[in-house]
Amino acid sequence: MNKIIALAVVGMIAFFVLGKNPDMPRETLEVHNQDEFSSVSGNIGGRCGSKKCLTVYVAPWCPACKALKPTIISMKKEVEAEGVEVRIIVGQDSQKATEKYASSYPFPTLLDADGKFYKKADKKGVPFFLVSNSKGKVISDLTGGTTNVQAMRDKLDL
Numbered sequence: 001m002n003k004i005i006a007l008a009v010v011g012m013i014a015f016f017v018l019g020k021n022p023d024m025p026r027e028t029l030e031v032h033n034q035d036e037f038s039s040v041s042g043n044i045g046g047r048c049g050s051k052k053c054l055t056v057y058v059a060p061w062c063p064a065c066k067a068l069k070p071t072i073i074s075m076k077k078e079v080e081a082e083g084v085e086v087r088i089i090v091g092q093d094s095q096k097a098t099e100k101y102a103s104s105y106p107f108p109t110l111l112d113a114d115g116k117f118y119k120k121a122d123k124k125g126v127p128f129f130l131v132s133n134s135k136g137k138v139i140s141d142l143t144g145g146t147t148n149v150q151a152m153r154d155k156l157d158l
Helices: 002-018 063-081 095-103 116-121 149-156
Strands: 030-032 052-058 085-091 109-112 128-133 138-143
Touching (some): 052 063, 052 116, 063 085, 063 149, 109 116, 128 149
Parallel strands (some): 052 085, 085 109
Antiparallel strands (some): 030 109, 052 128
């Protein structure tokens, strides 16, 4: 009987420790186009300024990232109009390549050329999408994606 109780306690501890939503990785990143758009902060992670925050990570060399760019731009416009804070991070390449690709977006982006945020996020590919709540807990995530904005929103619960 004691073994069953001990296993139940261990199971509950594992559920509460491993089943918790991970925290959004924290990092300070360089803001591209900061002079034109002063409202973007280079700090990412931690508490979110709205009920939900969407973080999108792309890389210049990634064909899927390039194919999803119009979807990302449309989704950003839609969810921001609904009060969701959105951050786009360009990384996993040289500083010059990340800046060049970041310039192709019609709004400010964050740069992660050295991959610090990517490593902390512990993802295995790009693009990836993280949705966090106001307390900075990741509540949904997706690697890859689709070119259909509504399908992406459904997968991310946005």
